[in-house]
Structure formats: C-alpha cells, structure tokens
Amino acid sequence: MARYRPHVAATLSLGLPLIGSHLARMAIGVGDTIMVGWYGVEALAGLVIATSFFHILFFLGMGFGTGVLGLIATAIARGDETEVRRATRMALWLSGGFGLAVMPLMWWSEPILSALGQTPAVAGYAQDYLRVAGWGLAVVLGQVTLNSYLAAMERTQIVMWVTLAGLPVNVVLNWVLIFGNLGAPELGVQGAAIASLTVQCLQLVLLVVYAAWLPVARKFHLFQRLWRPDWPALRTVAAIGLPIGLTMVAEGGLFVGSNIMMGWIGTQQLAAHGIALQITSVAFMAHLGLSNAATIRVGQAKGRDDATFMRDAAVTVTGMSLAFACLTIALFLAAAGPLMRLYLDPTDPQADAIVLIGAGLLFYAALFQLADALQVLALGFLRGVHDTRVPMWIAGFSYWMVGMPVAWGLAFPLGFGPAGLWLGLCAGLTLAAGLLMARFWRGHARGDWTRPAPAV
Secondary structure (H helix, E strand, O other): OHHHHHHHHHHHHHHHHHHHHHHHHHHHHHHHHHHHHHHOHHHHHHHHHHHHHHHHHHHHHHHHHHHHHHHHHHHHHHOOHHHHHHHHHHHHHHHHHHHHHOHHHHHOHHHHHHHOOOOHHHHHHHHHHHHHHOOHHHHHHHHHHHHHHHHHOOOHHHHHHHHHHHHHHHHHHHHHHHHOHHHOOOOOHHHHHHHHHHHHHHHHHHHHHHHHHOHHHHHHOOOOOOOOOOHHHHHHHHHHHHHHHHHHHHHHHHHHHHHHHHHHHOHHHHHHHHHHHHHHHHHHHHHHHHHHHHHHHHHHHHHHOOHHHHHHHHHHHHHHHHHHHHHHHHHHHHOHHHHHHOOOOOOOOOHHHHHHHHHHHHHHHHHOHHHHHHHHHHHHHHHHOOOOHHHHHHHHHHHHHHHHHHHHHHHOOOOOOHHHHHHHHHHHHHHHHHHHHHHHHHOHHHOOOOOOOOOO
C-alpha cells in the first residue's frame, strides 16, 4: 500500500478542487431546478427539456476544451512551452466558434422539441429559457478550456473558487428574476436563464484575469496575438477534441433520449425523472473530478514515458472513485424520498406523486453507480494518453446500440414505463465501463505508446 500513498495525496490535491468546482457548477443548475420547481411543475418540465437540449450541444463543444487537458499536461511534462500555448489558443478558438455556430438551434428550439413529442407548453417554456441561456454556451466552453489550462498546471483551486463565487450570485438573481421580487418583473424560466448567463460571464472574466496574471503561466504568453490562427494546431486539437465531444454526446444523448421518452409518458414522470437525474448528476461530479485528475496524472506519465507511474496512478484513482460510489449507493437507498422533496413545493398537489415516482427511479440510479464511475474514469485514462477515437465508437455502440434500444423496449413494448428507461441506462453504462476499462488496461497501462497525439 505504501507505493500508492504518494498517488493518493497527489490525486486528492488535484481532484478535490476539481470536484468542488464541478459540484459548484452543478449547484447552480440545482438551484435553477429547485427554484423553478417552486414556480410550477410545467415550468420545471420545460426547464428539464431545455437544459437537456443545451447540454447535448455543450457536450459536443466541450470536447475541445476537455481534450486539450491531456495535451497540455504532456507538453508541460516535456517542457514544451510552445505546444502549451498553441493548443490552448486553438481550443479557445474552437470552443467559442462552436458556441456561436449552434445558437440558431436554441433560438428556434420549440418546433424541434414539439417534433420530438413534447407538449406545446413544455416546448414553449424550453424555448423561452434557451433563447437567453444559449448565448452562454460559448462562454461556458471558454471556461472549460481555461479550466483545463489551469488544471494542467495544477492550479485547480482557483477553478473551484471562481465557480463557488458564482453560486450565491445565481441564487439571489434567481430569487429576484424568477419570482419578480424587489420590484423586478416576474420572468419565470427566462429569469433563471438570465441569472445563469450573468454568472457565466462573470466567471469567465475572472478566469481570464487570473490566467493572464499567474506568474508561472506568463512564459506561455497565452493571450498575445490570440486573434492569429494556427491551422496545424487547430487541426490537432479538433482531431482529439471532436471524438471526445461525440463520446460525450453519445453518453449525454442517452440521458437526453430518456428525457424525451419520459415526456411521452407524462409531465409528472418527466418532472420526477429530471429531479432524479439531477440528484445522480451531483454524485457523478465527484467521479468526473477524479477523472479529470486521472487525465492529468496519466498525461504526465505519458510525457515521461513512465508506465509504472501510470498504472499506480490509475489503480489509486479507481479505488477512490469506487469507495465514493458505495457511499452514494447507500444514500440513494436510504434517503430517496427526502432528496426528492428538496426540489418541490410541499403545498403543490402533485408533489407526493412526483416524490413517489422519483424515489423509485433513485433505486435504479443506485444500480448503475459503479458502472458510471468506471466508465468516466476509463475515459479520463484514455484521454491522458490522447486515445479518443476508439472510445468514441465504444461509447456510441454501448449507449445507442444497446442502452437506448433496451430502454425503449423495456419502457414501452414490455410496459415497464419509467423503470424500463432507467434499466436501459444501466445496461448502456455497464457495457461502456467494461469495454473502456479493458482498452486501457490491456494496452496503455502496459506501456503501449503506439497511439501518440499528432505533433502540435
């Protein structure tokens, strides 16, 4: 066990602030959901669909900022300052450009959602939210890139503090704008969108200022001549980042698809499903933060060609993640009802029915906690060695050729309803976890460096 102790300390030093930043970011979404849930059930259902729509596009664009993390960590381990600068700049270009390019989809989202079977009221609420929140996509994707840049230099605490600073601001703005307090107009879901967009812009400004000020990062000259294109670097970042984005879409699309199918069943079921998914997402942030730390540690090992370091780091973070998953399972089984009630106005006549449905769904959420932890860890390992293309195909097969058909078949032809949809999620995540872990441990963890990233 002594050989793993340094890895535990290093992983916690990197991972805890990343977990904190993910949780703080998630808390902003939780605050939106809770406060809109107090506003009304139909508005809540609209927000669930809107945020699902937003996050599918976010996942696709997020690949550039996420993919550059492994590149930067490897370049820093090799002492290549030019590669750090070029890769980060072009990730910013790709992230911002993508966010602006998909804005029309959010502006005219109501007919898209209506065509997918959502009720007119839910689709209308969703479009009201997206027409404001959509402008924040480029902003958030820029944050992801700067987060990776700072995290690769092991400056993860600033990411956490910047994200935490936005949480109270978002809550206050929600209270004012959703409900029309302090003389403000009552804007409902649009108020939640304005609050989120305001906070996102403030957070990006803080990250830019810190990245420009940080003494250890000044040698990279990140923002000098940022406007100049670097086409070889852009192609490299795109080649690594696009498969990551598609992998995230494959996984996120499984959950969004479940949202859409749940909307076919009923509004109460959709509201309960949205709350249950958000509760599970809060727990998932811990695994995501550890996965980000794993990408950095594995990327450092690749930069130094140290296979033993890579294996020990991977074993350590896997044990930590599985231990947390066991705690989450116990919580979901013991306190499902109270967790659901946090999101609802107790005077709402539909609250008891929604809690009953959601508590049942959290039982199935407990089933896939271990698989969810393992699949996101495996992706973190593989991104650290810049292996993104095959994982994209594994994710697409697991989630769309297995998870989605199983979810649909159990929910509708076999009549299991909401439970069937969640069993489909379990099937897709379990298969992905097995295949992705096998790819890492049977190849890269043995010192297989046959998949180097293209030169930047």
